[in-house]
Amino acid sequence: MWMPIRQFLNDIHLYAGLLSAVIVIAVCFTGTLYVYNTEIREFFDSERYFVTGQGTPKTLEELKSGLQPLQQGKLVGVTTYTVADRTVQFQVKAEGEEKAITYFVDPYTGKVLADNAKKTSSEEFMGYVFSLHRWLLLDKVEDPILKSMTNQELGRLINGIATSLFLLGVLTGIFLWLPKKAKNWKQGLTVKWSGNWKRINHDLHNTLAFYSILALFIMAVTGPFWSFGWYKTGWQKTWDTYQAPKEEKKEDKSKESSTTEQVVEDSTALPEPQIISLDEALAAANQHLNYAGVVKLTMPEEPQGDLAVSKSRTGFFARAGADQLKLNAQTLELKEKVLFRELPVRQQIGKSVKALHTGEIFGQFTKFLWAVACAIATSLPITGTLIWWNKRKKKRGAKGEKKSEVG
Numbered sequence: 026m027w028m029p030i031r032q033f034l035n036d037i038h039l040y041a042g043l044l045s046a047v048i049v050i051a052v053c054f055t056g057t058l059y060v061y062n063t064e065i066r067e068f069f070d071s072e073r074y075f076v077t078g079q080g081t082p083k084t085l086e087e088l089k090s091g092l093q094p095l096q097q098g099k100l101v102g103v104t105t106y107t108v109a110d111r112t113v114q115f116q117v118k119a120e121g122e123e124k125a126i127t128y129f130v131d132p133y134t135g136k137v138l139a140d141n142a143k144k145t146s147s148e149e150f151m152g153y154v155f156s157l158h159r160w161l162l163l164d165k166v167e168d169p170i171l172k173s174m175t176n177q178e179l180g181r182l183i184n185g186i187a188t189s190l191f192l193l194g195v196l197t198g199i200f201l202w203l204p205k206k207a208k209n210w211k212q213g214l215t216v217k218w219s220g221n222w223k224r225i226n227h228d229l230h231n232t233l234a235f236y237s238i239l240a241l242f243i244m245a246v247t248g249p250f251w252s253f254g255w256y257k258t259g260w261q262k263t264w265d266t267y268q269a270p271k272e273e274k275k276e277d278k279s280k281e282s283s284t285t286e287q288v289v290e291d292s293t294a295l296p297e298p299q300i301i302s303l304d305e306a307l308a309a310a311n312q313h314l315n316y317a318g319v320v321k322l323t324m325p326e327e328p329q330g331d332l333a334v335s336k337s338r339t340g341f342f343a344r345a346g347a348d349q350l351k352l353n354a355q356t357l358e359l360k361e362k363v364l365f366r367e368l369p370v371r372q373q374i375g376k377s378v379k380a381l382h383t384g385e386i387f388g389q390f391t392k393f394l395w396a397v398a399c400a401i402a403t404s405l406p407i408t409g410t411l412i413w414w415n416k417r418k419k420k421r422g423a424k425g426e427k428k429s430e431v432g
Contacts, residue, residue: 031201038197039413041190046406048161048187055158056244057399060384060392062151069147073129073139078109082132085303088113091135094128101125101324103303106339107317112138159184159251185252191402192245195238202235223415230408233401240384240398247382264375301357309357310334314348325354332357343388345380346373 042049058065067074085103089095094117102116102125113132118125127141144152156162160180163170170176204210213235216228234241249256261267303322310320314336323333334350337343346365353360365373380386384395 034197034200038194038201039409041194041197042406042409043413045187045190045194046410048183049191049406050403051161052158052184052187053399053402055154057396057403058154059151059158060396060399062155066145066147066151070139070145073141074112075110076112076131076133076138079133082109083135085113085307088130088132088135089115089303092117092128092130092137094119094126094137094140098122098126099324103307103322105307105320105322107319108339181252185249185256188245188248188252192242192248194405195241195245198234199238202231223411226408226411226415230405230412234405237398237401240395241402243381244395244398244402247378250378250382260378261375263371265369265371266375301355305357306332306334306352309352309359310336310350313350313359313362318343330354331360339388341389345377345385345387 085105089100092115095115098117098119100115101118104114104116105111111132112129115128115130116125117128128137129139130137141148153162153165156164160177161183163180163183164177166176170179174182202213204212212228213231216232217224220228247260250260251257258267306322307320310322314320314334316336316338318336318338321335323335325331325333331351332354334352335347336350337345337347344366348365349361349363350359351361352358365376368376374381377386384392
């Protein structure tokens with residue numbers, strides 16, 4: 026009974042691997058690089074992110090007052106680090122612009138070291154890596170390939186199908202790894218380096234896949250989140266993190282506003298939201314979230330809006346998932362506090378989809394494991410195709426011998 030099932034699973038494993046091989050190699054190779062996207066950019070553009078700490082750093086208000094771009098725009102966010110050798114990042118949105126520009130400021134001198142208005146060479150390179158990983162570079166093609174969808178949508182679809190086939194290969198591979206005889210289970214844990222190249226190739230495929238199977242499964246099961254809308258919605262509803270799309274929210278808000286009796290005259294200019302002090306806001310954030318990490322302050326969009334605070338931990342084993350605060354922008358009174366660790370486990374998993382996919386879930390520790398697993402995943406279609414090709418040649422040779430014997 027088991028052998029027919031095993032053969033069926035083997036066929037699924039084979040054809041899923043062959044059909045997705047080229048795409049999986051491209052996606053997994055770029056994934057290996059993109060695991061260290063942040064580290065690569067910070068290494069090659071270190072002048073943006075790092076400074077030599079000398080003396081006492083200036084206050085955030087002092088840095089803000091010396092920021093010339095604020096004369097033509099408004100501050101929308103600030104990012105600070107608890108370590109002494111990092112720049113302070115000010116996000117400024119110019120009037121009439123949709124996207125804010127980040128200015129990297131030396132906290133000791135107040136000098137603007139760089140901004141992200143133009144991409145650096147490393148950003149351009151990692152942009153192509155990301156494009157190949159997500160859309161197979163089809164978003165770079167100007168002329169539409171199909172009339173029914175954009176090139177980016179086509180790349181996303183092909184990627185999603187290949188990732189789904191890879192997931193199918195992972196699941197069937199788990200069963201195929203089990204030896205035909207229980208006493209031979211140790212064979213799937215080692216590589217017989219004394220064997221011929223075919224045996225070594227076979228053992229590498231089986232053994233490396235086994236040791237990286239958990240990371241491969243997590244990467245494969247989270248990948249379609251960015252390819253299929255139905256998968257994304259299903260994931261969010263499964264893990265209790267679903268939120269209505271922005272368009273639906275806008276419709277709801279418009280309905281609510283239509284039922285109110287308050288009328289705002291068009292000529293009435295709304296005052297720009299103000300907070301007491303950036304330094305007092307940072308102190309309040311660190312008081313409520315008393316640990317070392319990265320703090321992001323997001324300014325209120327409306328005059329009576331709240332100051333949003335996001336703080337995440339750093340370190341080799343730092344767990345992904347930021348803690349969130351909402352503070353009254355004028356009084357800094359705490360209005361809401363959401364600690365990631367106190368969320369239900371379902372929501373923690375649901376909100377960690379990106380961290381699970383990229384390996385950031387437990388800091389540098391899991392990023393290293395994910396990078397190794399991605400490199401292994403890049404090799405699996407190659408070693409798997411060689412196994413299939415060798416078996417195919419062997420079968421052809423056996424058929425040829427039978428024909429010669431009959432003749």
